[in-house]
Amino acid sequence: MPDGWDVVIGMEVHVQPRTRTKMFCGCAVAPLNAAPNSYVCEICLGLPGTLPVINKAAVEACLKSALALSCEIPRHTKFDRKNYMYPDLPKGYQISQYDLPMSVNGHLELNGRKIRIRRVHLEEDTGKLVHAGDKLHKAWESFVDLNRAGVPLMEIVTEPDLRSADEARDYAMELRTLLRMIGVSEADMEKGQLRAEANVSVNREGSSELGVKTELKNINSFRALHRAILYEVDRQTKLIESGGAVEQETRGWSEAEQRTFSQRSKEFAEDYRYFPEPDLPPLEIDPDWVEDLRRTLPELPGARRTRLTSQHGLSAAQVAVIGGDRDLADLYEGAVAQGAPTQPTANWIVNEVAPTGKLLAPQHLAELMQMMGRDAISRDQAREVMPIQRPWPTTEAGRSRRCRH
Ligand code: ADP
Ligand code: MG
Ligand code: ZN
Numbered sequence: 001m002p003d004g005w006d007v008v009i010g011m012e013v014h015v016q017p018r019t020r021t022k023m024f025c026g027c028a029v030a031p032l033n034a035a036p037n038s039y040v041c042e043i044c045l046g047l048p049g050t051l052p053v054i055n056k057a058a059v060e061a062c063l064k065s066a067l068a069l070s071c072e073i074p075r076h077t078k079f080d081r082k083n084y085m086y087p088d089l090p091k092g093y094q095i096s097q098y099d100l101p102m103s104v105n106g107h108l109e110l111n112g113r114k115i116r117i118r119r120v121h122l123e124e125d126t127g128k129l130v131h132a133g134d135k136l137h138k139a140w141e142s143f144v145d146l147n148r149a150g151v152p153l154m155e156i157v158t159e160p161d162l163r164s165a166d167e168a169r170d171y172a173m174e175l176r177t178l179l180r181m182i183g184v185s186e187a188d189m190e191k192g193q194l195r196a197e198a199n200v201s202v203n204r205e206g207s208s209e210l211g212v213k214t215e216l217k218n219i220n221s222f223r224a225l226h227r228a229i230l231y232e233v234d235r236q237t238k239l240i241e242s243g244g245a246v247e248q249e250t251r252g253w254s255e256a257e258q259r260t261f262s263q264r265s266k267e268f269a270e271d272y273r274y275f276p277e278p279d280l281p282p283l284e285i286d287p288d289w290v291e292d293l294r295r296t297l298p299e300l301p302g303a304r305r306t307r308l309t310s311q312h313g314l315s316a317a318q319v320a321v322i323g324g325d326r327d328l329a330d331l332y333e334g335a336v337a338q339g340a341p342t343q344p345t346a347n348w349i350v351n352e353v354a355p356t357g358k359l360l361a362p363q364h365l366a367e368l369m370q371m372m373g374r375d376a377i378s379r380d381q382a383r384e385v386m387p388i389q390r391p392w393p394t395t396e397a398g399r400s401r402r403c404r405h
Pocket of ligand 1: 008009010011012157158159160161199200201210211212213269
């Protein structure tokens with residue numbers, strides 16, 4: 001990061017929990033290749049006279065995520081209307097949570113540092129606009145696809161605790177690992193299941209006052225997140241050094257031009273005229289339910305990595321690969337439990353399983369490692385016979401990944 005400057009970043013990450021249906025209606029969540037507007041009903045289209053109903057599976061996913069992030073779960077929570085006009089929002093408002101979110105005050109441990117989580121709340125996604133243009137004839141058309149309107153989203157907001165582009169990217173990746181491990185979401189950025197927005201400001205080194213921030217959007221990959229922040233830090237520091245001032249605004253990331261550009265000046269909470277959603281009851285969250293959900297959480301990535309290091313003696317590089325993926329970690333531990341040797345098995349997973357994405361059953365890997373160990377087969381032969389099993393055998397881990405509602 002630039003000499004003489006401190007960088008401050010807070011992240012707002014939207015994650016689509018794995019549910020069968022939308023947030024407030026019975027529509028199935030559309031597959032990516034669905035025909036436009038084929039997964040809609042009168043509720044998610046916002047037709048007058050219809051009433052939303054809360055999706056319990058989404059609430060459960062949000063609570064589990066919040067617990068995995070060490071958040072407090074207040075007993076009372078409610079939904080609010082966030083009002084604004086845009087063609088992808090047929091109701092004229094988005095149902096979100098304002099002053100009583102599902103959870104508050106958590107943290108995510110990142111390389112030994114605690115990144116504070118301000119809140120995790122639930123809301124609904126909007127539709128998608130598709131613009132088609134014909135430069136030659138100057139004819140432009142815009143299309144609206146409402147398949148995504150009403151799809152559940154969890155919004156995970158940090159305090160401004162991140163200090164560099166590297167750290168912001170690592171945070172987003174660690175969050176993805178955590179959410180995958182607890183089985184609440186695939187959190188695949190390419191499928192739009194995880195969307196990261198970065199709030200970025202700079203201030204003179206040592207100054208205690210936070211600078212004016214900009215909010216970066218349209219970020220489609222972890223690489224783009226990293227680059228957008230680097231670009232923005234450079235832009236802001238140069239602007240201030242040349243006597244200018246950063247404007248509070250929303251900026252988009254252009255992948256083609258590798259730069260951020262101004263989209264709109266920052267809106268404030270007042271602009272949205274938030275008010276309690278009159279069509280939904282406030283929720284009282286039963287503490288016993290919360291404790292039940294807490295008990296269903298698997299071992300979290302931090303604890304698992306520590307165990308792989310201290311108990312199995314794996315190296316940092318091995319732990320980085322195996323500890324960051326639940327399937328690989330389960331495979332490793334399953335194979336070792338069936339007699340596979342720790343180091344060769346860890347190396348085999350890092351070099352042969354992780355890069356190929358070929359999963360095999362733990363007992364098969366254990367056999368393979370043992371055969372290689374007594375020179376019954378060579379590495380090349382092992383590679384050739386490595387059985388590929390799909391779907392992944394129905395272990396407890398496999399089952400709990402799928403949604404129960
Ligand atoms: P807004 O009211 O503009 O939405 P919030 O205070 O709600 O701002 O914060 C939104 C996000 O921006 C949070 O993730 C927060 O940590 C982050 N943030 C707030 N102030 C700053 C700042 N000066 N620099 C960087 N990030 C910030
Ligand atoms: Mg905000
Ligand atoms: Zn619907």
